Amino acid sequence: MQVIDNEQAFSEEELANYFAEPPKVLSKSTRNALLFLLVIGVIAFLLTLADMHNPLLLLPVILGCVGLSIPLIAERIILARYNALLQPTDEEYNTWVKSRRSSLCQYGMQKLGLQSEDIIGEPLEVWGIIWSHFWEADYYHRYGCPVLVKQGEDGLLHASIYRFTFFYPTQHYIAVFSGDVNALGPQHFELTWTYFYDDIVGVETTAFALTLGDGTYNMQRFELRVSSGQAVGATAYAQEVSIDQTVQSLRALLRDKKYGIRGGERNIADD
Known part of the structure; x- marks a missing residue:
């Protein structure tokens, strides 16, 4: 299924470059060995140059130094070309992903037929990474769309697909919308649910x-479980986003609606 296509701050090429596989480089030990041998070669060249009685010895020394230099120079050229590719920084990419939040939340309300006055307090949300080997990625595998996760220069994980799940509490039921932000293709998964409060059996993390x-x-894995056995969930990277506040607000809401314990609406409004 498709969600509305928001204005994109980066071109398809820039986003593809961001997730492109970095070029393979020499190992640290190999690089150090080549540099050591190159230094030895330069010293040998200087010693041979000083001894003009054996000028023919310069040729193998020069060829040896050139041979040792080629992989080092080639590595520098490859890395320079890779670094010259237009692509967002880690911070810019994160900002781009998070900028989709508001439009997805509004789109979810449209899909569920909700108006602002129907919602108690503010919508709650959980968002996280779609992993290639998790079942959430099956939709994209069917279309041949890449599902990638990389470690950025900031040391954090960055994914090509993020799933945002919004919870819209109303007077008699809770409506749920899940929609994805996909950096590397036009495919966007989306799904809606509506559950009456009495059907919800628990919130698990x-x-x-x-x-x-x-x-x-x-x-962190979050799941909202209902009596039919279904579960609405999301997997979040703990260093990027904490789901604790959303879980606390949902639990307070359920206590209020199912058992008449006040506090759910207050906690939600405070988010």
């Missing part, structure tokens, strides 16, 4: 560690 490459990252 789970913390776990996820390994990506050489790094391990703390994650």
Whole structure:
């Protein structure tokens, strides 16, 4: 399904460059070994140059130095070309993703047929990364759309697809809209739910560690469970966004609606 296409601050090429695989470079040990041998070669060249009785020895020394220099120079050229590609910084990309929040929230209200006066307090939200090996990515795999996650220069994770889930509390039910921001393709998953408060059986959170490459990252999983066994959830990167406030507000709302314990509306309005 498609969501409305917001004005894009970056071109498709710039976003593709941001998630492009960095060029392979020499390992630190290989680079150090080449530099060491190159220094030895330069010293040998100078010593040979000082001994003009053996001028023919200069040729193999020169060829050796050139051979050692080629991979080092090639690496510099490749990295320079990669760094010259137009692409957003990590901060700019995060700002671009978060700028979609408001329009997605409004679009969700349209899809659910809600007006501002129908909503108690403010809509609540959870947003997080779509991981390639999680079931949430199946929609994109069917269309051949890449689902990528990278570690930025800021040391944080950045994804090509983020899922925003909005909760709209009304007088008798809670309406839910999930919509994705996809940086690398036109496909955008979206889904709506409507649950009466009596059908909601709980709000659950789970913390776990996820390994990506050489790094391990703390994650949070949120799920709103209903009596039918269904669950509305999202996986969030703990360093990017905390779901605790949303969970507390939802629990307060449910206590208010299901058991008459006041406080749900107040907590939501304070968000």
